[in-house]
Structure formats: C-alpha cells, structure tokens
Amino acid sequence: MTSLWSRLEPLLARVRKPARYIGCEDGAIVPQHGHGKVAWLLAYPDVYEVGLPNQGLQILYEILNERPDAVAERTYAPWVDLEALMRERGIPLFSVDSHRAAEDFDILAFNLSSELVFTNLLNMVDLAGVPVRAELRSPTDPIVMIGGHAAFNPEPMADFIDVAVLGEGEEVIGEITEVVREWKASGRTEGSRLAVLKALAQIPGVYVPSLYGVEYDGDHIREIKPLYAGVPERVMKRTVSDLGDWDYPRNPLAPITEVVHDRLAVEVFRGCTRGCRFCQAGMITRPVRERPAEQVRSMIVDGLQRTGYNEVSLTSLSTADFSGIESVISSIVPDPTACGAPTVSLPSLRVDAFTVGLAAKVAGGRRSGLTFAPEAGTWRLRTVINKLITEEDLYGAVESAFASGWSRAKLYFLTGLPTETDIDTQGIIDLAAGCVAVGKRHTGRANVTVSIGGFVPKSHTPFQWFGQNSVPELRRKIGLVRDAATKTKGVNVKWHDPSASLAEGLASRGDRRIGAVIERVWRDGGVFQEWSEYFKLDRWLDAMAAEGLSPDFYITRHRDEKEILPWHHLSAGLHQDFLWQDWRASLNEFGLEDCRWTPCYDCGVCTGDGLEHIVASPIPPAGGSQGTGQDLSRGGITPVTLRSKSSVGAS
Amino acid sequence: MKIRVSYSKLGKIRFTGHRDVAHMWERSLRKAGIAVAMSVGFTPRPKMAFGLALPTGAESLVELIDITLDPASGVTADQLDSIADRLSTSLPVGMSVTGIRECAGTEVSLQEGVVATTWIMLVAEPDGGPDIASAIERVNNSAEVLLSRERKGEKHLDNIRPGILELRSADAELMSSLPADWIGESVGHAIVAVLTTSGRGIRPTELVEVLVPESDPPINPWDHLNRVLRINQWIERDGERVDVLTGRAAHTSVSA
Numbered sequence: 039m040t041s042l043w044s045r046l047e048p049l050l051a052r053v054r055k056p057a058r059y060i061g062c063e064d065g066a067i068v069p070q071h072g073h074g075k076v077a078w079l080l081a082y083p084d085v086y087e088v089g090l091p092n093q094g095l096q097i098l099y100e101i102l103n104e105r106p107d108a109v110a111e112r113t114y115a116p117w118v119d120l121e122a123l124m125r126e127r128g129i130p131l132f133s134v135d136s137h138r139a140a141e142d143f144d145i146l147a148f149n150l151s152s153e154l155v156f157t158n159l160l161n162m163v164d165l166a167g168v169p170v171r172a173e174l175r176s177p178t179d180p181i182v183m184i185g186g187h188a189a190f191n192p193e194p195m196a197d198f199i200d201v202a203v204l205g206e207g208e209e210v211i212g213e214i215t216e217v218v219r220e221w222k223a224s225g226r227t228e229g230s231r232l233a234v235l236k237a238l239a240q241i242p243g244v245y246v247p248s249l250y251g252v253e254y255d256g257d258h259i260r261e262i263k264p265l266y267a268g269v270p271e272r273v274m275k276r277t278v279s280d281l282g283d284w285d286y287p288r289n290p291l292a293p294i295t296e297v298v299h300d301r302l303a304v305e306v307f308r309g310c311t312r313g314c315r316f317c318q319a320g321m322i323t324r325p326v327r328e329r330p331a332e333q334v335r336s337m338i339v340d341g342l343q344r345t346g347y348n349e350v351s352l353t354s355l356s357t358a359d360f361s362g363i364e365s366v367i368s369s370i371v372p373d374p375t376a377c378g379a380p381t382v383s384l385p386s387l388r389v390d391a392f393t394v395g396l397a398a399k400v401a402g403g404r405r406s407g408l409t410f411a412p413e414a415g416t417w418r419l420r421t422v423i424n425k426l427i428t429e430e431d432l433y434g435a436v437e438s439a440f441a442s443g444w445s446r447a448k449l450y451f452l453t454g455l456p457t458e459t460d461i462d463t464q465g466i467i468d469l470a471a472g473c474v475a476v477g478k479r480h481t482g483r484a485n486v487t488v489s490i491g492g493f494v495p496k497s498h499t500p501f502q503w504f505g506q507n508s509v510p511e512l513r514r515k516i517g518l519v520r521d522a523a524t525k526t527k528g529v530n531v532k533w534h535d536p537s538a539s540l541a542e543g544l545a546s547r548g549d550r551r552i553g554a555v556i557e558r559v560w561r562d563g564g565v566f567q568e569w570s571e572y573f574k575l576d577r578w579l580d581a582m583a584a585e586g587l588s589p590d591f592y593i594t595r596h597r598d599e600k601e602i603l604p605w606h607h608l609s610a611g612l613h614q615d616f617l618w619q620d621w622r623a624s625l626n627e628f629g630l631e632d633c634r635w636t637p638c639y640d641c642g643v644c645t646g647d648g649l650e651h652i653v654a655s656p657i658p659p660a661g662g663s664q665g666t667g668q669d670l671s672r673g674g675i676t677p678v679t680l681r682s683k684s685s686v687g688a689s
Numbered sequence: 690m691k692i693r694v695s696y697s698k699l700g701k702i703r704f705t706g707h708r709d710v711a712h713m714w715e716r717s718l719r720k721a722g723i724a725v726a727m728s729v730g731f732t733p734r735p736k737m738a739f740g741l742a743l744p745t746g747a748e749s750l751v752e753l754i755d756i757t758l759d760p761a762s763g764v765t766a767d768q769l770d771s772i773a774d775r776l777s778t779s780l781p782v783g784m785s786v787t788g789i790r791e792c793a794g795t796e797v798s799l800q801e802g803v804v805a806t807t808w809i810m811l812v813a814e815p816d817g818g819p820d821i822a823s824a825i826e827r828v829n830n831s832a833e834v835l836l837s838r839e840r841k842g843e844k845h846l847d848n849i850r851p852g853i854l855e856l857r858s859a860d861a862e863l864m865s866s867l868p869a870d871w872i873g874e875s876v877g878h879a880i881v882a883v884l885t886t887s888g889r890g891i892r893p894t895e896l897v898e899v900l901v902p903e904s905d906p907p908i909n910p911w912d913h914l915n916r917v918l919r920i921n922q923w924i925e926r927d928g929e930r931v932d933v934l935t936g937r938a939a940h941t942s943v944s945a
C-alpha cells in the first residue's frame with residue numbers, strides 16, 4: 039500500500055480548485071492501517087465541496103476510526119478535469135487522507151443523498167479499477183456498498199453494488215466490520231465472496247441484491263424472493279433508538295477550502311412526523327429522536343472551539359420543533375451585538391410567527407431574507423400533501439418577518455403534485471402577492487422570491503403510487519407561474535428546467551432493469567447529473583429507447599394497490615397499508631396531525647422496532663404544529679384508523 | 690495593538706487559494722483564542738490585512754498578514770512569542786508562524802509597500818531548445834523580453850524585462866539553507882528570481898513562459914515549474930530593498 043501522492047502532485051497545479059484533493063482538514067485523522075484491520079473508504083459521489091460537509095459521512099468516519107479493528111478514509115468524486123488527467127496516466131481513485139488507492143481498501147462505501155449521483159458511483163468504481171458489475175468482482179476486489187436516503191430503493195443499482203444498508207449507520211457499521219474482518223482473516227479465498235455476502239445479509243438492515251431474484255410478468259414484477267435458504271425475505275431499516283448515545287461528530291471536519299454549508303453543524307433531532315406526504319426524508323427517518331438539550335449545548339461549545347468556526351447550524355428536518363430550541367438559543371446567543379458571539383443558522387424554518395421570533399433572535403444584524411416552504415398554492419392542495427399551513431399562518435409569519443426588519447421572503451413550492459390543477463398552480467402567485475401586500479405595510483422594498491421545483495415521487499412515501507408529471511407538463515406549470523409573476527409587482531420566480539426530474543424519477547422508483555440505462559448514460563459520459571451543465575435529457579431518453587424501456591411505465595404512470603413495487607422486500611418500517619391509506623386520505627384531501635403530540639396512527643415504525651418518540655416536551659411547540667389543535671374540518675372523511683398510543687406497545 | 694506576522698505555506702496546503710487562507714486565519718485566530726478587533730458596521734469583519742496573494746500551487750516562507758488585536762484584550766509586546774506559538778498550533782499542517790512583531794500604525798500597508806519578492810523556482814529542463822542556464826543568460830543580456838498577456842480580454846505584448854530585477858541559478862549554499870523537506874522528489878534547474886510586484890507584477894509562471902521555448906499550443910507553465918517557493922518580500926527604504934518584516938537590507942541575507 040503506497041501513497042499516490044507523488045503521482046498526483048504534479049497534476050494538481052493544472053486543475054481547478056486543487057484543494058479538493060489534499061485533505062488537511064481540521065479534524066482529519068492520520069489513518070492507522072494495520073494487519074487485520076478492516077479498511078473502509080467512505081465515498082461521496084459528488085465533488086468535494088458538496089460532499090465534505092455531509093454529516094453522515096463524518097459520523098461514520100469518526101466511529102470507524104475509533105474502533106481497534108477498523109480504519110476509515112474519505113474520497114470524493116474527482117472533477118472532470120482531474121479525472122481526465124488520472125485516466126490518461128492510469129492513476130486510480132484515491133483517498134484524500136493518505137492518498138491511498140481505492141483498491142487497497144476492503145469496503146468502498148458510498149453515501150447516496152440523491153438518485154442523480156448514481157452514474158457518478160459507477161464512474162468512481164471504475165476509476166478505482168474495480169469491475170463496475172458486481173458479478174464480475176473477485177475476492178480481491180473491495181465490497182461496494184451504498185447507504186443514505188437514495189439507497190432506500192437500491193434496485194436500479196442492484197447490478198453494480200454488493201450491499202445496500204437501509205437506515206442509520208452508527209450501529210450497523212460495527213457489525214459489518216466484524217463480518218468483513220473474519221473474511222479477511224480467512225484469506226479471502228477464491229469463491230469466498232458469496233459466503234461473505236451471505237454472512238452480511240444476516241445483519242439486520244443489510245440488503246444484498248444478488249441474493250434475491252426478481253421475476254417479471256411482462257412489464258410488471260411478479261415476485262421478488264431470496265435465492266438461498268436463510269436469506270431474509272424482507273430487509274428492515276436500522277434506527278438508532280437514542281440519539282443521545284451518539285454525540286458525533288465529536289471532532290467535526292473543518293475544511294481548508296470553501297465548501298457548501300461552511301459552518302459547524304449540530305444535529306438536534308432525527309426523524310420527523312409532520313407527515314408531509316411528498317417527503318421521503320420525513321417518512322424514512324421516523325420516529326422522532328431528540329438530542330438532549332444539554333448535549334446539543336456541549337456539542338456546540340466544543341465544536342466551535344475545535345474548528346474555530348463562529349457559526350453553527352442546528353440541523354434537523356424542522357428545527358423549530360426541537361423542544362430545547364429556545365433554551366439552546368438563549369444560552370449560545372447571549373448578546374448578538376457582542377463581537378465574537380457565534381451566529382446561529384436555522385435551516386428548514388416552520389411557517390409561523392414563533393419561528394420568525396426565533397429567527398429574529400439569532401439573526402443579529404443580518405436580515406437578508408427568510409425562507410418558508412408552503413409547498414403548494416392552495417389550502418386544498420396543502421391538505422393533499424399534508425402540509426397543513428393555512429393562509430393565515432403564512433401571512434402571520436410573513437407579517438412578523440417584515441415587522442422584525444426583513445424586507446425579503448423566499449417561498450418554496452413544488453409543482454406536479456397529486457390532484458394539482460391550474461388553480462393550485464396560480465395560487466402560488468396569489469400567495470406570493472399576498473405576502474408582498476403584507477410586506478408593503480412595513481417596507482416599500484418588500485419583495486418575495488418564489489422558488490419552484492418539479493415534484494418527483496419517492497419510494498416509501500404515500501405518493502409512491504402517483505404518476506409523476508411529464509417534463510413538458512412541469513414546464514407548462516412553471517411557465518404559468520412565471521407568466522403570472524411578470525404581472526405581479528414585487529414577486530420574482532426562481533426555477534430550474536425540470537428535465538432532470540425525469541432521470542430522478544426513473545432512478546427513484548425504477549427496478550433492476552433501469553441499471554442498464556444508468557450504465558449506458560454513464561458510458562456515454564453522463565456524470566455529475568446534478569450539475570445542469572452536465573445533464574442532457576436526450577442521453578437518458580436514448581438509453582431508455584436502446585433498452586426498450588418506456589418512460590411512461592416507469593415515470594408518469596399511476597400504480598395501483600396490487601402492484602408489487604420494486605422495493606417491496608425492503609422496509610423503512612412503514613406498513614404498506616398505512617402508506618396506502620394515507621395515499622387514499624390524500625386524495626380525499628384529508629390532513630393528518632403530527633403523531634408526536636396526538637394519537638398514533640400505527641404507521642409501523644415504532645411498533646415494528648420497539649421504538650418510541652423521544653421528545654422532551656409533551657405538548658406541541660409554541661406557535662402550533664402540523665395540524666395540532668387546528669380546525670381540519672375542511673378535509674374529507676377520515677379513512678385512517680386511529681389508535682391510542684398506549685395500545686401500540688411503544689409506551 | 691497591530692501586529693505584523695510572517696508565516697510559511699509549505700507542502701500540500703500550497704494548493705489552497707488566497708481566499709481559503711483568509712478563512713483559515715479567521716478560524717485559527719479564534720481557535721488560538723486571540724481576540725481580533727472588529728470593523729464597525731452592519732457586518733463586522735475582523736481587522737486583518739493580507740499581503741500580496743500567493744499564487745495557488747506556490748509555496749512560501751514569508752507570507753504576511755497585519756492583524757489589529759482587540760484593544761480590550763490588553764496584549765503586550767512580551768506576549769508576542771506566545772501568540773506566535775499558539776497560532777502555529779492552530780494553523781493547518783504546512784503553515785506556521787515564521788516571524789512576528791509589533792507594527793506601527795504609520796507603516797505603509799503590505800499591499801502598497803511591497804515592491805518585489807524573491808522566488809526559488811525548480812524548472813524542468815525543456816526537451817530540445819536551449820537549456821535553462823542559457824535562457825537565463827539570454828534574459829539577463831536582453832533589454833527587452835516580450836510576453837503576451839491578456840488585459841480586459843485582449844492580448845498585449847508586454848516587455849517584462851524591467852520587472853525582472855534579478856535572475857540567476859541558485860547556488861548550493863542557498864539551497865541548503867531552505868527547509869530540508871522542501872524539495873522532496875521534485876527535480877529541475879534551481880533558479881533565484883527577484884520579480885517586481887509593482888503594477889501588474891510578474892508571476893513566476895510568467896517567468897517560466899519566457900525561459901522555455903515557445904510552442905503551439907502554448908505551454909502550461911506548470912508542466913515545467915516543478916516547485917516554486919517565495920523566500921523574501923521587499924519594501925523600498927532610502928532607495929534600498931529591505932525585508933518587510935525584519936527591515937534587513939537585501940545584501941545581508943536572502944532568507945529571514
């Protein structure tokens with residue numbers, strides 16, 4: 039095992055942003071490789087400045103390096119300029135910590151936060167000198183593993199990966215290390231690859247696609263079943279029961295070059311039960327587990343001291359819901375005018391006045407703009423997606439924002455949602471115009487930016503049965519919003535061309551046959567598909583045509599209850615009939631309250647895993663919550679059976 | 690109190706840019722617990738003034754920064770050594786403090802004051818064409834050395850000869866005075882060059898362009914420039930070049 043540094047070094051002055059490849063971060067470890075240790079290469083299949091801040095990767099990096107039997111390094115996708123030079127000179131994928139070749143590691147573990155990085159994974163495996171197709175790998179090749187949100191439907195990647203890990207990694211990486219350590223000790227003999235994969239499949243949360251067969255009936259899946267005795271029929275996601283046991287990262291990585299989210303991040307809770315039906319992150323990370331407020335405080339103080347940052351982001355899917363939010367903020371922002379006091383950023387703001395109050399408290403002098411996400415233009419559509427924000431909520435929040443000195447608000451919307459009509463789409467601009475009118479009462483400069491994205495249905499959500507809008511339809515709807523905005527003073531629209539939503543939709547709900555499409559796109563040069571300058575819709579359409587696959591079947595078609603979905607054998611803990619009922623409830627415009635503070639719907643995640651919410655406060659946060667205590671009578675009949683919490687064994 | 694600090698930037702960290710270095714300093718000062726005075730205004734910034742940008746990929750023993758300490762922290766001159774130590778510990782691997790002194794408020798700023806810097810360059814001998822030693826001789830014997838450079842999107846032919854204040858092969862004594870691990874495995878003809886920083890200045894890569902034969906397509910100077918190290922930064926005092934940190938005159942010592 040030698041360092042590739044001397045071969046890389048002469049290339050770096052010739053590429054853009056060479057600091058992407060040198061490591062040297064605060065918090066980086068000096069890897070201690072050794073006999074008998076399992077060597078993990080943690081890979082983020084996008085460019086360094088996007089990948090470095092990823093918390094999941096940082097957490098696993100630290101936990102693995104604390105183990106006596108493991109060592110972990112990191113790698114990121116080399117940008118196209120360096121990749122070309124590497125290929126020209128035969129330099130393989132390398133780690134940024136000690137610039138070791140990827141093939142020197144036992145496990146190549148990719149964190150997938152989006153489906154659009156799938157082609158980059160193929161590219162990195164290929165750059166590593168490892169066969170792209172799993173069936174061609176020998177016992178000397180590393181095990182290619184994926185995890186992260188986009189691994190919840192790993193089927194399109196089934197041909198390329200050895201293992202997918204469902205859910206949270208803190209515990210399962212140790213169990214995987216032990217199995218791989220045994221394999222190494224046994225000498226990784228010819229034919230042993232199947233044995234180690236079978237052993238890995240025994241670990242809860244670990245899915246080995248090659249141990250399962252998929253049978254088709256025409257276009258549809260007839261059956262998915264294990265090919266070997268002892269392989270579980272269904273793989274359940276892993277969930278850490280108490281976040282307080284895992285105060286990582288303790289030694290956060292602070293980069294020496296600019297990255298996105300260049301600040302300390304402290305995760306205040308995991309999971310979300312607001313139940314937004316479009317949101318895969320919320321559905322697959324249930325239940326809610328809060329970090330003790332005291333631990334949040336010490337992680338902030340420690341992290342700031344270690345990194346020298348003066349800004350901390352309190353992360354979660356909805357940080358204003360954190361029970362300890364006020365006490366944490368008042369203890370770290372003693373006096374916003376004092377120099378040296380850290381600034382706090384609160385991503386994912388809730389839409390209410392309480393939240394704006396928090397934002398005002400942490401904003402100090404910086405009142406650049408506040409972001410809210412009503413997601414849909416009318417109350418009707420918001421009951422469909424279960425984002426239960428009334429117009430009064432939104433105007434109230436915007437009112438207090440403008441009254442506290444902000445002059446700009448940003449509103450996030452999705453288009454292409456189930457049951458959406460042009461009235462809903464127009465409603466986006468009506469809402470934005472309403473916000474401008476509220477703002478004008480406070481400042482003549484009041485303006486509102488509408489940011490609009492095309493909705494892509496995801497697996498393990500109530501919308502997994504919904505036929506995605508076609509690209510032309512999404513374009514038409516975005517056009518409606520843009521046209522309406524030109525006639526509305528004070529409203530600007532930000533949007534992306536929705537063509538990438540086709541590829542995202544294909545990969546999100548695709549089955550194993552989509553693997554061939556992904557491989558074609560990659561071989562045709564389609565890497566960095568999240569970067570619009572590298573995305574070409576025709577590449578995807580041509581690849582589908584070449585494979586004889588129909589975009590309608592995979593993307594725009596509604597599915598029915600009987601259909602066996604490609605991830606049928608994989609579980610995020612949610613009962614299939616809960617999701618189906620919630621889908622029906624959605625079509626009936628029926629909103630569902632947050633189960634943190636109201637009776638349990640028995641969605642499955644607590645009951646199945648013996649888990650429960652860990653929330654310090656028994657009552658909803660000030661300022662209300664998703665539907666809690668709200669009049670939802672504008673919705674339809676209740677199709678979901680409600681059960682009292684005490685009867686589900688989680689108490 | 691305002692302090693002038695010189696620091697090194699060696700090894701892998703040389704691939705970071707000027708803005709990156711500014712951020713590293715902000716974080717390192719906070720890690721070291723050194724309170725910096727803040728500018729007044731809507732978004733207060735720490736009062737730090739950097740010297741001339743070091744090109745990404747170049748190394749240095751003498752990068753410079755002026756820092757105004759928070760008056761409330763009551764730092765005195767005899768604490769400067771301990772500040773230097775704390776900073777060296779907090780700075781990333783490859784960067785450490787190489788000099789520190791109090792800086793009078795009347796001193797000219799680094800950006801305005803520095804007129805020239807000295808570089809050691811390891812230049813690969815070109816395949817075919819004259820070798821580096823004869824190229825140096827040619828430059829030294831010419832009154833005019835033309836280089837095509839872009840200004841506002843247009844190509845201009847500039848005579849850079851007046852900005853090349855000194856150019857010679859580096860002798861063994863000088864090379865042995867450099868940090869032991871600096872050269873590593875890189876090879877090439879070792880050159881000492883004193884280049885002007887006034888006006889547009891001359892970059893080491895631009896000097897390489899005039900030392901190696903022209904080619905079509907134009908060369909990438911980094912194909913020839915194996916390593917480049919800044920060893921002195923000069924200001925002018927009474928018509929003489931003196932070191933910006935130590936005030937020593939040019940002929941007394943090359944490296945601080």
Ligand code: SF4
Nearest residue numbers: 633638639640641644
């Ligand atoms: S099982 Fe019940 S309490 Fe737990 S997340 Fe699901 S609905 Fe909420």
